Amino acid sequence: MNNMSKVWCLGLSVVVLTLIAASFVLGADAQSSAGAAVLPVGKTIQIKAPLGLPPVPIPADNPPTEDTIALGRRLYYDPQLSVDGTISCASCHAPQFAFSDKNQVSFGVGKKTGNRHAPTVINSAYNALQFWDGRAPSLEEQAKGPMANPVEMAHSLDGVVKRLQADPKYVALFKQAWGTEQINIDLAAKSIASFERTVIAGDSPFDRFYYGHDKKALSPAAQRGLKIFTDPKKANCEVCHTIGKTSALLTDNKFHNLGIGADTRGHLNDVGRFSQTKKDEDMGSFKTPTLRNLAHREPYMHDGSFPTVKDALAHYIGGGNMNDHLDKQIHALDFLTFDERDDLLQFLDSLNGKLPDNVGPPPDLVAAPTTTKASIK
Numbered sequence: 001m002n003n004m005s006k007v008w009c010l011g012l013s014v015v016v017l018t019l020i021a022a023s024f025v026l027g028a029d030a031q032s033s034a035g036a037a038v039l040p041v042g043k044t045i046q047i048k049a050p051l052g053l054p055p056v057p058i059p060a061d062n063p064p065t066e067d068t069i070a071l072g073r074r075l076y077y078d079p080q081l082s083v084d085g086t087i088s089c090a091s092c093h094a095p096q097f098a099f100s101d102k103n104q105v106s107f108g109v110g111k112k113t114g115n116r117h118a119p120t121v122i123n124s125a126y127n128a129l130q131f132w133d134g135r136a137p138s139l140e141e142q143a144k145g146p147m148a149n150p151v152e153m154a155h156s157l158d159g160v161v162k163r164l165q166a167d168p169k170y171v172a173l174f175k176q177a178w179g180t181e182q183i184n185i186d187l188a189a190k191s192i193a194s195f196e197r198t199v200i201a202g203d204s205p206f207d208r209f210y211y212g213h214d215k216k217a218l219s220p221a222a223q224r225g226l227k228i229f230t231d232p233k234k235a236n237c238e239v240c241h242t243i244g245k246t247s248a249l250l251t252d253n254k255f256h257n258l259g260i261g262a263d264t265r266g267h268l269n270d271v272g273r274f275s276q277t278k279k280d281e282d283m284g285s286f287k288t289p290t291l292r293n294l295a296h297r298e299p300y301m302h303d304g305s306f307p308t309v310k311d312a313l314a315h316y317i318g319g320g321n322m323n324d325h326l327d328k329q330i331h332a333l334d335f336l337t338f339d340e341r342d343d344l345l346q347f348l349d350s351l352n353g354k355l356p357d358n359v360g361p362p363p364d365l366v367a368a369p370t371t372t373k374a375s376i377k
């Protein structure tokens, strides 16, 4: 079993366990159990993984079809999912910002803010757990979170269903995708998750060099940067931002404490993964994000505290912020020469890959206003 399938199996068992636990606790309300049983009516399609990425993990109860993906894409870009019709998923995970947010923390309905930066949706299909603290076991479960979150879309799940059910266009689209006119939140979440599984980026200059054996795909500087990135005696970034034999997620899908958000006394302002596990070793640790497509998704880290990749690198050079739970793999890298630091940045820049063409807003749905005024040239 390779690492990816191990991670996926782990993810799956977490999903299964969570589903069992959820039905136990909630007494399995009729609507959600109905949703869990329904399968799409259309032909299952293969989502083709680009060079450098493993096959996209697909849950058994949600095989993607052309119609569920198209429906999910519409829901993703539709501000009608929010209580006042102003905020869509794309408001905080915008295609022009690499499916992330230009703002340090996102603005939801009524300009309310949370305290974490919106991570990219790109390649979230491969995450063993979703959110910085891993509190959602799957994309399906994750998608319901923001709709009901008071500082995000501020709706209720029932409210979303009522809104969609009142729109004849959605009734027809659900019928086409799921064979039922009875909309429920699980079918909406499954559709969004299937769309998200198509938002994947590989085939970067790094992939063409490393997996495609095109020696010209990487500049000499980026090639040196790759060595520094993986060398245990140099930057050793690869210990957490994984590069495999046949594919690279650039994340180990685990949680680590880099001291992001710690003050000078080592006090942490966000407990991170600890909130889910209550284990001391998880205090202040956050999920390792992928380093693919870093361009345009600044600011970085769970609190969006670094405006540039260079700032993020400087944090590692300095050995992270001291606190009682700092990861053992984090130590000062001040021995790296300035040339080596530049090479590392060149390598990180080579991880930008192209997204599929059809992941933007559906042509007949006006793009949701993003919460940000910044624009890229």
Ligand code: HEC
Residues within 6 Å of the ligand: 076, 087, 088, 089, 090, 091, 092, 093, 106, 107, 108, 109, 114, 116, 117, 118, 119, 120, 121, 124, 127, 129, 130, 131, 132, 133, 139, 142, 143, 144, 146, 147, 151, 152, 153, 192
């Ligand atoms: C108001 C801004 C906002 C809106 C609207 C929003 N999100 Fe998010 N999203 C966030 C933030 C912030 C996080 C990280 C929260 C955390 O980790 O605690 C997040 C996390 C995620 C993640 C987890 C990614 C990862 O790497 O763990 C996914 C996937 C995601 N959102 C998809 C969606 C979808 C789908 C919708 C629409 C149904 C949506 N988001 C709506 C701000 C938003």
Ligand code: HEC
Residues within 6 Å of the ligand: 235, 236, 237, 238, 239, 240, 241, 255, 256, 257, 258, 260, 285, 286, 287, 288, 289, 290, 291, 294, 299, 300, 301, 302, 303, 309, 312, 313, 316, 327, 329, 330, 344
């Ligand atoms: C001990 C594991 C570990 C090591 C080693 C490591 N990282 Fe990270 N990296 C993480 C985690 C965890 C985060 C998110 C931390 C947070 O937000 O609190 C992260 C975040 C980042 C980010 C921000 C990405 C985003 O989406 O916000 C960049 C850039 C980055 N790392 C680059 C590097 C580089 C370059 C190196 C080597 C010098 C490196 N990392 C070494 C675990 C690690």
